[in-house]
Every structure is written in C-alpha cells, then in structure tokens.
Amino acid sequence: MIMIELYLTSGLMMMLGVYCVAMKPNLIKKIIGLAIFTDAIHLLLITIGSRENGIPPIITPENVNTFSQFSVDPVPQALVLTSIVISLSITALALCIAIIAYRHFKTLDTEKMSDLRG
Amino acid sequence: MDVIVKTTVKGLFPFILLFGVYIILHGHLTPGGSFPGGTMVVVGITLVALAFGLRKAERIIKEETAHIIEGTMASFLIFLVIFETFFRSVLTPSGTIFNLWSAQQVLLLNVFGGIMVTMALTVIVFLLIKE
Amino acid sequence: MITIVLSVLFLAAFLVLVLKRDIIAISAIIFSFIFFLLAYFSPDIMMFAFSGWSPPFGIVWVLDKLGLFMAIMITGIMSLTAVYSVKYVKERKHRYYTLICLLTIGLIGISLTGDIFNMYVFFELMSVASYALVAFLLNKESTEAALKYLITGSLSSSFLLVGIAMLYGLTGTLNMADMALKISGGPVFMIVLGLILGGLSLKSAIVPFHFWLPDVHPAAPSPVSALLSSVIIGSGVYMTIRIIFTVFGIMSIFWMLIILGLITMVVGGLMAIMQKDVKRLLAYSTVSQVGYIFIAIGMGTPAGVTAGLFHLFNNILLKCLLFLSFGIILWHTGTRDLNKLGGLGKRMPWVAFCFGIGALGTAGIPPLNGFASKWLIYLATWEVSPIITSIAIIVSAITLAYYLKVFSCIFMGPSTFKIVKKTPKTMLIPIIILAIICIIIGILPQIGMMFVEPATNVLLEQGQYINAVLGVG
Amino acid sequence: MMKRNIVVGVCMVMIFSFMLYVFMFPGFGEWDNKSVAEHYIQNSLKETNSANVVGSIVWDFRSFDTLGEETVLFTAAMGIFSLVMFGLGKGEGK
Numbered sequence: 001m002i003m004i005e006l007y008l009t010s011g012l013m014m015m016l017g018v019y020c021v022a023m024k025p026n027l028i029k030k031i032i033g034l035a036i037f038t039d040a041i042h043l044l045l046i047t048i049g050s051r052e053n054g055i056p057p058i059i060t061p062e063n064v065n066t067f068s069q070f071s072v073d074p075v076p077q078a079l080v081l082t083s084i085v086i087s088l089s090i091t092a093l094a095l096c097i098a099i100i101a102y103r104h105f106k107t108l109d110t111e112k113m114s115d116l117r118g
Numbered sequence: 119m120d121v122i123v124k125t126t127v128k129g130l131f132p133f134i135l136l137f138g139v140y141i142i143l144h145g146h147l148t149p150g151g152s153f154p155g156g157t158m159v160v161v162g163i164t165l166v167a168l169a170f171g172l173r174k175a176e177r178i179i180k181e182e183t184a185h186i187i188e189g190t191m192a193s194f195l196i197f198l199v200i201f202e203t204f205f206r207s208v209l210t211p212s213g214t215i216f217n218l219w220s221a222q223q224v225l226l227l228n229v230f231g232g233i234m235v236t237m238a239l240t241v242i243v244f245l246l247i248k249e
Numbered sequence: 250m251i252t253i254v255l256s257v258l259f260l261a262a263f264l265v266l267v268l269k270r271d272i273i274a275i276s277a278i279i280f281s282f283i284f285f286l287l288a289y290f291s292p293d294i295m296m297f298a299f300s301g302w303s304p305p306f307g308i309v310w311v312l313d314k315l316g317l318f319m320a321i322m323i324t325g326i327m328s329l330t331a332v333y334s335v336k337y338v339k340e341r342k343h344r345y346y347t348l349i350c351l352l353t354i355g356l357i358g359i360s361l362t363g364d365i366f367n368m369y370v371f372f373e374l375m376s377v378a379s380y381a382l383v384a385f386l387l388n389k390e391s392t393e394a395a396l397k398y399l400i401t402g403s404l405s406s407s408f409l410l411v412g413i414a415m416l417y418g419l420t421g422t423l424n425m426a427d428m429a430l431k432i433s434g435g436p437v438f439m440i441v442l443g444l445i446l447g448g449l450s451l452k453s454a455i456v457p458f459h460f461w462l463p464d465v466h467p468a469a470p471s472p473v474s475a476l477l478s479s480v481i482i483g484s485g486v487y488m489t490i491r492i493i494f495t496v497f498g499i500m501s502i503f504w505m506l507i508i509l510g511l512i513t514m515v516v517g518g519l520m521a522i523m524q525k526d527v528k529r530l531l532a533y534s535t536v537s538q539v540g541y542i543f544i545a546i547g548m549g550t551p552a553g554v555t556a557g558l559f560h561l562f563n564n565i566l567l568k569c570l571l572f573l574s575f576g577i578i579l580w581h582t583g584t585r586d587l588n589k590l591g592g593l594g595k596r597m598p599w600v601a602f603c604f605g606i607g608a609l610g611t612a613g614i615p616p617l618n619g620f621a622s623k624w625l626i627y628l629a630t631w632e633v634s635p636i637i638t639s640i641a642i643i644v645s646a647i648t649l650a651y652y653l654k655v656f657s658c659i660f661m662g663p664s665t666f667k668i669v670k671k672t673p674k675t676m677l678i679p680i681i682i683l684a685i686i687c688i689i690i691g692i693l694p695q696i697g698m699m700f701v702e703p704a705t706n707v708l709l710e711q712g713q714y715i716n717a718v719l720g721v722g
Numbered sequence: 723m724m725k726r727n728i729v730v731g732v733c734m735v736m737i738f739s740f741m742l743y744v745f746m747f748p749g750f751g752e753w754d755n756k757s758v759a760e761h762y763i764q765n766s767l768k769e770t771n772s773a774n775v776v777g778s779i780v781w782d783f784r785s786f787d788t789l790g791e792e793t794v795l796f797t798a799a800m801g802i803f804s805l806v807m808f809g810l811g812k813g814e815g816k
Contacts (some may be wrong), residue, residue, distance in 0.1 A: 004745075004746075007742065007745040008144070008742075011738045011741055011745075011809055014411075014738060014741075015734050015735070015738055018404070018730075018734055019730065019731075019734065021400060021404055023726075023727060023730065027396065027594055029342040029398075030400055032398065034403055034404065034407075037404065037407050038403075038407055038410075041407055041410050041411055041414060044411065044414050045414045045417075045794060047761070048414060048418040048750075049418060051753065056149060057150070057774075057775040057776055058147075058149055058762070058773060058774050058775070058776075059773045059774075059775065063768075067763065068760075068764055070765050071560075071763050071775070072760055073425065073753075073756055073759040074759065074763065074766075074775040074776045074779055075417070075423070075756075075758060075759050075762065075779060076414070077776045078776055078779040078780045078784060078787075079414075079417075081151075081153060081776070081780055082366075082370060082408060082776045082780070082787055082788065082790075082791045085153055085235075085791045085792075085794065085795055086370070086373045086377075086791060087334050088795075088796050088798075089377060089794050089795050089797070089798030089799075090373075090377065090380075090399070090798070092246070092405045092798050092802060093377060093380055093381065093399065093798050093801050093802060094244050094396070094399050094400070094403075095246065096245070096246060096249065096801070096802045096805055096806060097380075097384050097392055097395050097396055097399065097756065097805065098248075098396065099249050100384070100387060100392050100805060101393060101396055102394055103390075104389045104393075105389070105393070110396075110397075113396075114393065132446065132773075144772050145774065145777050145781075146772035146773060146777050146778070146781075147774060148724075148774065149774060149776070151774070151777045151781070152780055154465055170805075185266065185803070188799070189263045189264065189266055189795065190263075191791075192259075192263045192796060193259070193263050194266065195258050195789065195792060196259040196260060196263075196789065198253055199255050199299075199300070199785045199786060199789040200252045200259075200299070200786075201252060201256075201790070202299070202300035202301070202782075202785060203300055203301040204725075223753065223770060223771075223772075223781065223782050224772040224774075224777050224778055224781045224782055225772075226781075227781040227785065227788075228777065230779060231781070231788065231792060234792055234795075234796075235792075235795065238795045238796060238798075238799045239791075241799045241802075241803060242798065242799050242802055244813065245802050245803060245806045246802070246806075247784050248806065249806055258791070259789075262796075263796070266800070292740025298786055299785065299786040300782065300783075300786070305757070305758050306758060306761055306762070306783055307783055307784065308784055308787065341804055344800060344803060344804030345804070347800050348800060348801065348804065350799065351793060351796070351797045351800070354793065358790065366784075366787060367784075367786060367787055367790065370787055370790040370791055371793065373794055374790060374793055374797060376792045377794055377797045377798055378797050378801070379814065380801065381797065381798075381800065381802075381804060381805065384724055384801075384805055385804065385805075387805060392805055412739070415741075415744050418744075418745075418750045419744075419747070419750060420753075420755065421755040421756040421757060421758060422757070422758045423758070423760070427758075431755070437743070437744055437747050440740045440741075440743065441744060443740070444737075444740075444741075557797045613812055645731070665755075
C-alpha cells in the first residue's frame with residue numbers, strides 16, 4: 001500500500017518538527033520547526049484522502065462519467081487549504097514579534113532572552 | 119538593487135500579475151482558487167518592492183488603501199457567505215458547466231476572496247519591509 | 250436570527266479600523282450579549298445550517314443550552330472588559346478594539362459550532378488574536394512572553410489538528426453529532442482522544458503545560474490578562490468538556506482527568522504561595538481553579554458535572570474581577586511587586602472592596618459564589634472517594650492563605666504611594682457590576698444552578714444532541 | 723542538557739508509535755466509511771455547478787470555514803499592523 005511510506009514520512013517530519021522546536025535555542029529555527037510540523041500535518045491530511053491510482057478531484061469534460069470511481073477524496077484538500085492559510089498567518093505574526101524582540105534583546109537566543117528579561 | 123534584477127523584474131512583473139489574476143478568475147475550473155492566485159499577485163508586488171524600493175511599490179498599492187480595500191472587501195464577503203441561501207436563489211446557475219461564467223456562487227466568492235488575500239498579504243509584506 | 254448577530258460582529262471587527270470609531274466594537278459585543286441572553290430562554294435547541302446545506306455536508310451551528318451558556322459568559326465578560334479598557338489603553342486604540350472584537354468572534358465560534366474543523370478554525374482565530382494582544386505593549390517583557398506563548402500555543406493547536414485529521418480518517422465525517430454515532434470507543438479512539446486532550450490541555454492550563462500562563466500574565470496589559478485567564482482558559486476547558494462528552498460520549502469515571510486535575514490543583518496552589526509578583530500569583534490560582542473543575546468533571550456523575558460547570562461559571566467571573574481590579578492598582582502605582590505596594594485601602598475603597606470580594610470568592614468563603622461551587626464539588630467527590638475531597642479542602646485552605654496575604658499586603662499596612670489620579674468611572678463600573686453579580690450568586694445559588702442545570706443535561710444526554718442535529722438533516 | 727533530549731526523544735517516539743498504530747488501523751483511510759466525500763463527488767457538479775470539487779467545498783459547502791480562515795488572515799494583518807506601526811516610533815498612526 002503506497003500510503004504506508006507517506007504516513008511514515010509524515011510521522012518522521014512531525015518528530016523532526018517537534019525536536020527542532022523543543023531543542024533549538026535560536027528563535028528563527030523554532031519558527032521553522034513549527035512550519036515543518038504544520039506541513040507534516042498537511043501531508044498527513046492529504047494521505048488520508050488519497051486513493052489507489054486516484055485522479056485529482058477536478059471534473060473536466062473528458063472524465064465526467066468515470067470521475068466518481070477514480071477521484072481522490074476532496075474534503076481533506078479543502079481542510080489543507082484552510083490550514084495552510086492559518087499556518088502562514090501564524091508564521092508571519094511570529095516573525096514580526098521576533099523582529100521586535102530582536103530589537104529589544106539584541107539576540108535571537110531564547111535562553112539569553114529569558115535571563116535578560118530581568 | 120543592480121540593473122540586472124531591475125530589468126528582469128520589469129519584464130516579469132506583468133506576467134506574474136496576469137498569471138495570478140488568471141488563477142483567481144478560473145478558481146472554479148482549474149485547481150487553485152483565491153489563495154494561490156492571491157499569493158502570486160503579492161509575489162509580483164514584493165518583487166517590485168524589493169527591486170525598486172518601497173516607494174515605487176507604494177505607487178501600485180499604498181498600504182493605507184490596501185487596508186481600506188481589505189476592510190470593505192471583507193465586509194462584502196461576510197454578506198455573501200452568511201446570507202448565501204438568499205444569494206443562491208438570485209444567482210440561478212444559467213451558464214453551461216465548463217465555461218467561465220458557470221458557477222456564480224463559487225466564482226464570486228473566489229474573486230472577492232482573492233482580492234482580500236492579496237490586500238492582506240500586501241499589508242503584511244509592506245509592514246515587514248518597513249520593519 | 251443568528252445571521253444578523255454574526256454579520257454585525259464580523260462587520261464591527263472590519264469597520265472599526267476603516268471608520269476609526271471604537272464605539273462600533275463595544276456596541277457590537279453588547280448587542281450580541283443581549284441577543285444570546287434572549288436566545289438562551291427559547292425552549293428548543295436552535296440549529297442554523299450555513300448556506301442551507303444540511304448537517305453532515307454543510308457546517309451547522311447548534312445553539313444548545315451549554316453553548317449559549319458559554320456564549321453569554323463570553324460576551325458579558327468581553328463587553329465589561331471593552332468598557333474597562335476605554336481608559337486603560339491610551340495609544341493605538343482602534344487596533345486594540347479590532348483585535349478584541351476578533352477575539353470575541355473566535356470565542357463565540359468555539360462555543361457554538363457543531364463542526365469539529367470549524368471549532369479548530371475559530372480556536373486558531375482566538376489564539377492569533379490573543380498572541381497579538383499579549384504582545385501589544387511592545388516592551389521587553391511582553392515580546393518575550395508573547396513569543397513563548399505563540400510557539401507553545403501553535404504547537405498545541407497543531408496537535409489538535411492531528412487529532413481532527415485522524416478523527417476524519419476513522420469516521421469520514423466532520424460534524425460532531427455525525428461523528429458521535431460512528432465512534433465506537435475502541436482503543437484507537439482512546440489514542441485520538443489522548444492526542445486531542447494533549448493539544449487542548451495547554452490552552453486550559455493543565456499541569457504539564459501550564460508554564461506559559463505565569464509568564465504571559467505579568468507581561469500582557471491588564472484587560473487582556475483578565476480576558477486571558479478567565480475566558481480563554483474557560484473556552485479551552487469548554488472544548489475539552491464538549492469533545493469528551495458530546496463527541497466521544499465517555500460517561501465512565503475518567504481517572505486520567507481526575508489525576509491531572511489533582512496535580513494541577515496542588516501544583517497551582519503551592520506555586521502561588523511563593524510568588525512575589527501579584528499577577529503571577531493570580532495566574533497560578535487560575536491554574537489551581539482549573540484543577541478543581543477537572544476533578545469535578547472527571548467524576549462523570551451528574552452531580553460532578555454540575556459542580557464542575559458551576560465552578561467554571563464562578564471561576565470566569567471571579568478571575569475577571571480580580572484581574573480588572575488589580576489592573577486599576579497597577580494603573581495607579583505601576584508596580585506589581587507585593588512588598589512595594591501597601592496601604593491603598595483607604596484611598597481606593599471601592600477597588601479594595603471588589604478585590605476583596607474576588608479574593609474571598611475564589612478562596613471559597615460562605616456568602617460568596619466560590620463557596621457554593623466548591624461545596625458542590627466536595628459533595629460530588631465525596632461519593633466517589635473521600636481522599637480527593639480532603640485534598641480539595643486542603644488546597645482551598647492554601648488558596649485562602651495566599652489570598653489573605655495578597656489582600657493584606659496591598660490594602661492594609663503603611664501607605665507607600667500617594668494616589669494622584671482619580672480612578673476613572675469607566676474602570677470602576679465593570680468591577681462593581683462583577684462584584685454585585687458574585688455576591689448575588691453567592692447568596693442565591695439557585696440562580697447559578699438555573700443556568701447550569703440545563704447545561705449539564707445537554708452534556709449528559711448525548712442522544713438528545715445527536716437527533717437534534719441529525720434529526721433535522 | 724543531555725537529560726532533556728532523552729526525555730523529549732522518548733516521549734516523541736512514544737507519541738508517534740501510537741500514531742502509527744492509528745494509521746495502520748484497518749478501516750482508517752478506506753473509502754467505505756467516507757459517505758460525506760462520496761456525496762461531494764457525486765453531486766457537487768449538479769448542486770454548485772463548479773467543476774473544481776475542492777473549490778466548491780471550500781467556497782460553497784463549507785464556506786463558513788473559509789470566512790473564518792479569511793478572518794484569521796485579517797487578524798494576522800491586524801496584529802502585525804498594531805505591533806509595527808508603534809515599533810517604528812512614528813507615534814500614534816491614527
């Protein structure tokens with residue numbers, strides 16, 4: 001079943017993302033780790049909706065009648081569209097706050113930040 | 119930025135814009151709707167902003183007007199989505215299935231969503247550049 | 250009907266910025282408060298399917314007694330805080346009010362949807378609005394706290410999304426009632442429930458993930474931290490309860506929840522005693538109150554669930570009262586440190602009175618509402634196992650200890666500050682209203698029970714919820 | 723430092739082994755329990771008259787999700803707008 005590899009890769013990406021967020025002191029790396037984690041979930045969502053030799057869920061004049069047997073499940077794709085926008089807005093906000101934090105602390109290292117907070 | 123970047127951006131910008139608008143308009147026929155199309159348009163604008171500096175990009179869309187357009191477009195989108203049962207009876211799907219004017223509901227919402235995404239992303243990009 | 254409220258709320262959020270008027274946001278929130286109050290007293294469960302699609306295919310909002318109960322609490326607290334922050338926030342007021350209005354939309358969305366993914370979208374909307382609000386003051390402390398809150402918050406909501414993706418994989422639908430039919434309660438669903446609760450426990454400040462709350466509270470502006478600890482934690486707790494009872498329909502005694510609740514209660518109480526900073530102390534007391542709620546809910550018996558919901562109701566009121574009244578003290582003196590403050594009682598009698606009500610209420614002193622709910626919790630836990638009740642009583646003694654310490658430090662003793670400004674009216678009225686409500690519910694707990702009783706049987710009769718939603722479909 | 727990565731590593735491996743168990747569950751992604759998706763595929767063309775089924779779900783069947791998502795994007799723009807304008811020290815940009 002092709003999907004086992006995809007589930008494994010999405011699991012590995014999730015582990016990578018959480019490791020990166022938990023262990024890396026640098027702030028930008030944490031934000032990148034978050035982005036990796038959310039992309040892993042998008043991969044997971046798409047593999048849930050996948051199907052053997054399925055075709056993309058666009059009805060074109062040719063495949064109108066054979067569409068319903070082969071089409072991939074469209075619902076997770078709609079969920080992924082929404083969650084991509086949400087992860088974009090979180091990353092944009094995180095970067096903006098990181099810029100302001102850098103202006104205050106002159107460093108992006110979260111350990112130093114918490115002792116500098118004073 | 120040096121000359122090479124400027125000329126390439128000058129050459130590329132209209133095509134990027136055209137392609138983005140195409141994706142938004144054909145949201146209900148081809149894959150990709152308001153969000154991918156909107157991001158493409160914004161990529162074009164950021165290219166101009168980076169290559170020619172913010173003042174040139176501001177000539178295309180000033181940041182305050184981007185805000186105003188986004189506010190009004192969002193309020194319009196709200197009405198369309200929340201009162202959609204009413205709109206559905208008004209916009210009877212007349213066109214044939216696969217040409218441009220076929221899906222009134224999805225097409226209208228797609229276009230307004232695309233405009234709103236472009237305005238929101240221009241605001242975010244301009245603010246981050248100004249930062 | 251609800252379309253009008255929703256469009257008014259959404260429009261207010263967008264128009265406040267365009268038209269540069271704050272009154273739009275405040276009036277929109279108060280209008281929705283009145284609407285939800287009226288909607289609460291209509292007999293049956295109102296349902297609204299968006300754009301006309303019947304439940305399993307379109308999104309549906311279910312206005313049952315529990316959801317409306319939360320919506321009334323949320324809009325009430327938001328309108329009081331919006332009035333409070335008219336004077337508190339001096340610069341960039343329009344952006345502050347747009348964010349407050351968007352936060353209200355997120356919270357109402359969470360409490361009323363009948364669709365899991367829609368709940369995730371509004372949960373995310375609430376979190377993004379609160380990240381921006383926490384970082385609003387832009388000083389050194391608040392940016393660092395906002396970053397910490399943002400990273401842990403978005404990590405936890407991603408775990409929630411993993412849980413929802415798996416639920417879709419297993420059941421094929423996204424509608425909560427439809428899903429409740431298909432969930433068979435096998436071991437697989439326990440794992441999915443564990444994941445979802447792991448994601449949600451951060452937002453409802455359960456022990457292993459409560460560390461962000463004490464850092465965020467001192468850094469956020471007072472009205473925001475009042476909202477944060479009362480309504481946002483309340484909606485996190487509401488989501489956990491809704492998912493456990495309505496979607497998974499687990500009625501048995503939920504030992505894992507009770508153990509977590511116990512640890513949260515004890516840790517919150519102990520940490521609160523050592524604090525020097527008043528807001529950190531209040532944050533830890535919120536953590537321990539959430540522990541109380543989860544013990545009661547974990548009982549699974551009708552008495553336990555009623556006690557838990559009643560305590561949630563009181564906790565939201567009392568925490569908001571405490572933070573807002575301390576906000577005034579902070580507004581005057583500017584310091585949060587306990588040993589610097591002192592002797593403000595004579596100068597600010599009203600604030601001292603309200604802070605006292607809040608402090609004694611959370612500690613559970615008889616005439617106030619905190620006592621009513623804690624007494625119910627003791628009764629509920631007594632049937633199951635007396636050990637839990639004894640621990641609960643000890644922790645509420647500890648709460649009384651550190652609240653008396655705080656009260657005496659701030660209000661009695663030598664007066665170190667001379668108060669220059671007079672407390673503005675708009676900041677005093679919300680606290681007095683909250684204090685009066687707490688006293689009324691304390692003296693006549695039946696009023697509170699009148700709200701909480703129907704909410705619990707919404708939770709307990711899962712079947713009634715399902716055929717209300719799908720019966721129409 | 724060492725203790726921390728062991729703890730994080732162990733709990734990560736544990737969580738994701740549970741996840742794999744859920745993925746391997748027999749009826750996980752199968753087509754038979756996807757009645758809602760089946761309905762969308764069958765008559766999305768008839769009801770919404772749009773060829774792109776995903777587009778019709780996003781904008782017509784579940785359009786309130788997309789409205790919520792646009793609001794999230796708007797909040798992000800508002801959040802950045804409220805944080806940056808002050809950051810530049812240009813004072814209160816009204």
